[in-house]
Amino acid sequence: MQIAKTKGWVKLLAMVVVAVTMLWGMPQSAKAATNPPTVEEEIVRPKVVFRLDDIEDYWREEGQLAPIKTFAEYPGGPESLTIGIIGKTFAQEWNDHADEVKQYVDMLGEKGEVACHSTKHEDFTGMTLEEQEQDLQLCRDKIETVFPSKNTKTFIPPFNNFNEDTKEAMLQEGYSIMSSQCSPEWCMDPGGFTGESPVNLPVGASTGGWTGPYQMQSAEEIFTEIQDQLSSNNNQNWSVVMMHPEEYEDGGVNATNTLREVIKMCKENGIKLVTFSELVESVPGT
Numbered sequence: 001m002q003i004a005k006t007k008g009w010v011k012l013l014a015m016v017v018v019a020v021t022m023l024w025g026m027p028q029s030a031k032a033a034t035n036p037p038t039v040e041e042e043i044v045r046p047k048v049v050f051r052l053d054d055i056e057d058y059w060r061e062e063g064q065l066a067p068i069k070t071f072a073e074y075p076g077g078p079e080s081l082t083i084g085i086i087g088k089t090f091a092q093e094w095n096d097h098a099d100e101v102k103q104y105v106d107m108l109g110e111k112g113e114v115a116c117h118s119t120k121h122e123d124f125t126g127m128t129l130e131e132q133e134q135d136l137q138l139c140r141d142k143i144e145t146v147f148p149s150k151n152t153k154t155f156i157p158p159f160n161n162f163n164e165d166t167k168e169a170m171l172q173e174g175y176s177i178m179s180s181q182c183s184p185e186w187c188m189d190p191g192g193f194t195g196e197s198p199v200n201l202p203v204g205a206s207t208g209g210w211t212g213p214y215q216m217q218s219a220e221e222i223f224t225e226i227q228d229q230l231s232s233n234n235n236q237n238w239s240v241v242m243m244h245p246e247e248y249e250d251g252g253v254n255a256t257n258t259l260r261e262v263i264k265m266c267k268e269n270g271i272k273l274v275t276f277s278e279l280v281e282s283v284p285g286t
């Protein structure tokens with residue numbers, strides 16, 4: 001009798017050990033699938049937008065493609081990226097570069113946003129309201145001709161500079177998101193989800209520093225800037241990272257490795273990569 005009881009205990013203990021071992025051994029992705037994040041968890045999850053400026057023909061083409069490829073071909077599937085097109089000088093006629101950019105944007109699918117970075121890369125604060133409206137209209141026409149599946153909502157003002165007319169022109173032309181700059185070096189508007197339209201989501205981190213010629217920083221330096229912006233404004237929980245093609249030239253091998261490392265650091269720390277549109281959609285009431 002006593003022996004049978006002991007055997008029963010041993011059996012139960014063995015079952016518990018097996019169950020715990022199975023749970024422990026389960027890969028992270030399987031655990032996440034068992035318990036998908038709730039809506040609340042998704043809202044409070046920190047998010048980061050990577051913004052690549054100055055996409056155009058015949059100028060630092062290698063440096064443009066290297067970072068786009070890094071996001072499109074990221075191990076395990078594409079990661080979100082927003083590219084800023086200069087309307088007049090991108091796809092002036094059909095050419096190999098425009099074709100390659102388009103192929104990678106297709107690979108990114110929903111995770112690829114195409115933003116307007118103006119028609120001629122001129123400072124908008126030197127233009128009239130009408131000139132700003134016309135510039136935004138031509139830029140959107142170009143983007144929607146080349147990328148018919150994309151809806152142009154986001155404007156990256158050249159030199160991150162804008163004035164009140166810019167906001168008015170954006171509303172007239174159907175743009176709802178702007179991305180300027182708010183870094184420790186220069187902040188003309190902290191932006192954020194203040195209920196204002198268009199919403200301004202400025203860059204507060206940069207892979208290549210804040211003054212030209214831009215040069216790739218270390219992964220640790222870039223990640224610190226991202227963390228600083230996430231915790232700024234009473235833990236706003238979002239960050240936008242500026243990137244320029246010149247940082248990714250000379251084959252872009254080292255710079256691309258650093259970029260891949262930064263993406264990995266974000267993911268390992270629970271920071272989700274999103275486009276501007278995805279970030280806005282994740283905030284209720286916007």
Ligand SMILES: [Zn+2]
Pocket residue numbers: 053054117121158159
């Ligand atoms: Zn630019």
